[in-house]
Amino acid sequence: MDDRSLLDSIRHLIGEDETADDCAGFDLSDGRILVSSTDMLHETTDFPKGMTEFEKGWMSAAVTLSDIASCGAQPIQLLVAVGLDDPARLVPFMEGAVACAESVGAKVAGGDIDSHTELTVVTTGFGIVERSCCCRRTGASPGDLVCITGTPGLAMAALEGDERYRKNLLTPVPQVKAGQKIARAKASSMMDISDGLAISLYDMAQASGVGFVLDSKNFNLPDVCSGSAREYYLYGGGDFGLLFCIPPACLSALDTDYTVIGTVVSEKGVWCDGDPVEKRGYAHSW
């Protein structure tokens, strides 16, 4: 069983809307939406070997701030709950978390400190966005273009030893400014691709009730030393680019770098060059 099927088991408790997105939304009743997101990371499954404490802190902040960014929101605060096997790890870890938050204009505003057998971190972020610009995974419509920012696969290449992309893997940068520009350009849906491009496409397709038709000729494949660039591109996790859908007419107003990789169709599923894309990516399993 993986975390996506487990989530299905509690949809009736939390609500369909609330479980369709990595971010929760709360209407502040003044034209603004408060968005929030929470992520658990722990040593054995989430931090590549050799990471410094600073990098672990940075990454813990980044995964949550990236979710906030994918709503088109400005992150404002981050809370960091950390379970420590060794208290000496706290200061460099928090320095990393604070540096990442400050790099996108947010503030680490509190948290909790616990003892634990294994370094375990939960970051929770809050952001604010105008209601008219709030993007979710839902909303993609047939005829929209499917676009991404960044180059998927670089983090996985680094994980496989390509030192050129070490920063992509270890200190990923949440795409806050790009997310805001994409949201203001009236994208119909948006999410980050930190679990991998293919699984993210499936997540968004399911949330929006649509399908995606990709054309591999348009893929901005990564320059990799070994392995399959296409495998890294579609199935590598750990990249913090944004996946978004947008009506073609809105694209001219979008002042950020992006790649158009396909189009939205009404039939549910994800295809590339006519063939179904394999539905896999990063997932926890039991």
Add this chain to the structure above:
Amino acid sequence: MDDRSLLDSIRHLIGEDETADDCAGFDLSDGRILVSSTDMLHETTDFPKGMTEFEKGWMSAAVTLSDIASCGAQPIQLLVAVGLDDPARLVPFMEGAVACAESVGAKVAGGDIDSHTELTVVTTGFGIVERSCCCRRTGASPGDLVCITGTPGLAMAALEGDERYRKNLLTPVPQVKAGQKIARAKASSMMDISDGLAISLYDMAQASGVGFVLDSKNFNLPDVCSGSAREYYLYGGGDFGLLFCIPPACLSALDTDYTVIGTVVSEKGVWCDGDPVEKRGYAHSW
């Protein structure tokens, strides 16, 4: 080393104000404050043996909602990040968390599901309060009365086997309505006493830069079968009453049950019947 001294090591990173309180505050610039709080709990250290999954979910929600309540705020949303050793635990656990949140008018709006060697939970809640009514640990002034709601010690009595107080220990009720009434009555400071009354008094005294003089004649000691009622009262953790300070003139407007246990003085420290109170309570240690 305990978590309080460890927190001291990162005050320079997070800020004095941000680390003085269990809740972070964000000014929404429209007369309202967004307050938020996060808490990590895990199986071996935080859940008494024999608890059901429902009770663990309830308690996880309650610890955070109690912090929101202690600001005088209305809890709005709760995010629940849960690391599971066994996925079958998720549904009854979340039923407990949802029931607790709904009991105080809040909604579980999202979360994260992870695999972990040990049940590990981080609940993050946020609430909203009018700026003029937002209570913190800071603000207690000499001459204020020191008051509590509820009867400290009942949860510890239950932990020691007193079945009469089982619910106090396992499904504690966040004091949301009382918190709001106390805040509107213009209390100068407030926090919950979930780590124990004595350590909470020291925490509030430190945050406010004052001292407390208690009179044990006024203690509403718990009715316990064994052990020292005074020990339970001052040092038992797990009760979710509120500790607050308030100018004497404001007390007549307060429409909730409370007990006056002492007065605020300018000299820093906590005394009872003239003797220093021992500074101990619930703390994580390494």
